[in-house]
Amino acid sequence: MIPRARHLVAVALCALLVLPAFGGSASAASQVYSVALAKTAADVQRVAAYWKPDRLKAADSYSPATPGSQSTSSSGSSGSAGGAGGQTFAIKKSRTALTVPAVVPRQAAAARTMGKVFFRFGAKEYWCSASAVAAKNRSVVATAAHCAYDSRQAKAAEYWIFVPNPGPNGETPDGIYVGAAISMHEHWPGKGDYDYDYAFVTVHRGFTWATKSGRLAMQDVGRLQDKVGGQGLALSKGVGNRITAFGYPAGPQPDGSRPFNGRTLQSCTGGTRWTVAPSLDLQYGVQLQPCNFSAGASGGAWLIGYQAARGIGSLSGVNSLTWNRDAKGAYDAVSSPNFTAATGEVYKHAASLTTPGNVT
Numbered sequence: 001m002i003p004r005a006r007h008l009v010a011v012a013l014c015a016l017l018v019l020p021a022f023g024g025s026a027s028a029a030s031q032v033y034s035v036a037l038a039k040t041a042a043d044v045q046r047v048a049a050y051w052k053p054d055r056l057k058a059a060d061s062y063s064p065a066t067p068g069s070q071s072t073s074s075s076g077s078s079g080s081a082g083g084a085g086g087q088t089f090a091i092k093k094s095r096t097a098l099t100v101p102a103v104v105p106r107q108a109a110a111a112r113t114m115g116k117v118f119f120r121f122g123a124k125e126y127w128c129s130a131s132a133v134a135a136k137n138r139s140v141v142a143t144a145a146h147c148a149y150d151s152r153q154a155k156a157a158e159y160w161i162f163v164p165n166p167g168p169n170g171e172t173p174d175g176i177y178v179g180a181a182i183s184m185h186e187h188w189p190g191k192g193d194y195d196y197d198y199a200f201v202t203v204h205r206g207f208t209w210a211t212k213s214g215r216l217a218m219q220d221v222g223r224l225q226d227k228v229g230g231q232g233l234a235l236s237k238g239v240g241n242r243i244t245a246f247g248y249p250a251g252p253q254p255d256g257s258r259p260f261n262g263r264t265l266q267s268c269t270g271g272t273r274w275t276v277a278p279s280l281d282l283q284y285g286v287q288l289q290p291c292n293f294s295a296g297a298s299g300g301a302w303l304i305g306y307q308a309a310r311g312i313g314s315l316s317g318v319n320s321l322t323w324n325r326d327a328k329g330a331y332d333a334v335s336s337p338n339f340t341a342a343t344g345e346v347y348k349h350a351a352s353l354t355t356p357g358n359v360t
Contacts, residue, residue: 030342032349033186035086035149035156037179037201044178044204044359048218050159051118053209055125056170059118060262064250064296065126065147086156088186089349098344100233102312103134103225111229111311112174114246114265114301115164117143117201119157119179121150127262129247129300130162130201133315134230135351137202138223141177142231142347143299144318145199148182151192156182162203164228168263174228175206175221178359183350185342194282197320197337200350204359218360234304234314235344239272243288244306245334247319251295255329262296268334275335277321282335286317289333293322302336315339 038044104111113132118125128147133140141162149156160179163172180203185196203224210219221227250262260266268291275287288302298320303313317336325332337343 031088031090031186032346033086033088033184033189034349035182035184035189037156037160037181038204039180041356041359044356045218047159047161047178048176048207051161051176052216053170056118056163056172059116059125059127059166059170060168060250062118062125062127064262065119065128065298086189098233098235098341098348100134100314100347102230102232102314104229104310104312106226108229110309111231112165113228113231113311115162115174116166116248117141117147117160117162117299119148119160121155121157126157127296128298129296129319131246131301131315132162132164132224132228132230133200133347134225134232135347137351137354138225138230139177139180139203139205139355140230140347140350141179141201141203141224142301142315142318143199143201144320145184145188145197146320147299148179148199148201149184149189151189154189160201162201162224164224172208175208175224177203177206177224180204180355181350181353183346183353185346191281194277194280194320195284195337198318198339198343198346200347202350202353202355204355205357207360220358220360229312231301231303231312232314233339233344233347234316235339235341237304237316237339239274239286241272241304241316242269243272243302243304243316244269244313245288245291245293245300245302245319247293247297247300249294249297253292253294253330254324257329259292260294260296266293266297268293275323277335280321282321282337284338285321285335286338287323287333287335289323289325291334292331293319293334294331297334
């Protein structure tokens with residue numbers, strides 16, 4: 001779920017008056033933190049065996065992910081750049097601006113990049129929203145960092161998969177893509193800083209379940225980008241932009257109503273402004289209003305220049321926090337971390353990773 005930002009309207013408005021003077025940069029000397037998920041074909045097959053059709057059919061009963069819904073254990077998470085098994089890579093400042101154009105699938109006129117991620121923390125399954133992003137390895141998914149890594153436990157999600165365009169009964173028409181590695185800014189695993197609540201997950205080749213000789217078998221569907229296309233990437237856009245945000249909301253509104261069921265892709269379109277959430281270390285948040293997304297939309301794409309006919313735009317953020325600015329019965333805004341040049345370096349690390357050529 002998208003964690004709620006509980007703030008008095010007057011406090012939030014006062015903070016907004018001074019934010020533009022900050023210049024919208026949350027980046028200093030920093031590093032990319034990368035955590036391996038499924039490394040080998042055998043690892044992929046083990047994760048695949050967990051997510052057989054019967055389990056995916058029950059996916060709507062799982063909990064939308066939020067840090068508050070996971071274990072309260074914080075062992076090992078304080079003051080470090082993540083837990084055991086991760087690696088840090090220096091972020092190098094580039095002299096040229098990163099340009100990532102969107103692409104459509106090889107055999108279609110329109111992209112189908114939106115979907116859900118499913119994973120497990122402890123013994124419980126969770127899900128979030130996500131999208132495919134164009135990359136040289138044709139295998140990158142963008143989502144919220146809290147949909148892949150619990151900074152309080154310094155622990156990566158287990159059995160992590162991306163399902164683009166999931167059906168209402170566990171259908172996977174465009175395949176299942178097992179996570180290979182999570183790339184994050186070090187300030188998420190190290191501090192749980194919501195200025196960095198984004199992650200780029202490199203995924204393996206996709207597969208679908210097929211019945212062969214009376215038994216389920218993995219059937220290869222190729223690289224993610226080739227199958228569904230990929231969104232572009234837009235960095236350092238600041239505020240005042242027209243954004244279309246996507247997600248699969250499912251949770252209740254503040255008044256207890258449930259206008260969404262998590263089975264249908266929803267969108268919001270509006271303008272952006274700066275916002276803060278001091279209790280979550282969010283100093284450079286970008287807020288989209290109006291938008292009544294609720295739990296389940298976490299990690300969904302924010303697109304600038306969205307072309308509905310082609311299903312593409314440029315990714316400029318991901319759903320991170322919901323807001324009830326007027327303190328009434330429904331959420332009325334959603335916010336994202338500010339995507340900066342440092343975000344681009346995290347993305348580039350994810351895009352540079354390679355995965356096995358065959359996992360089935």
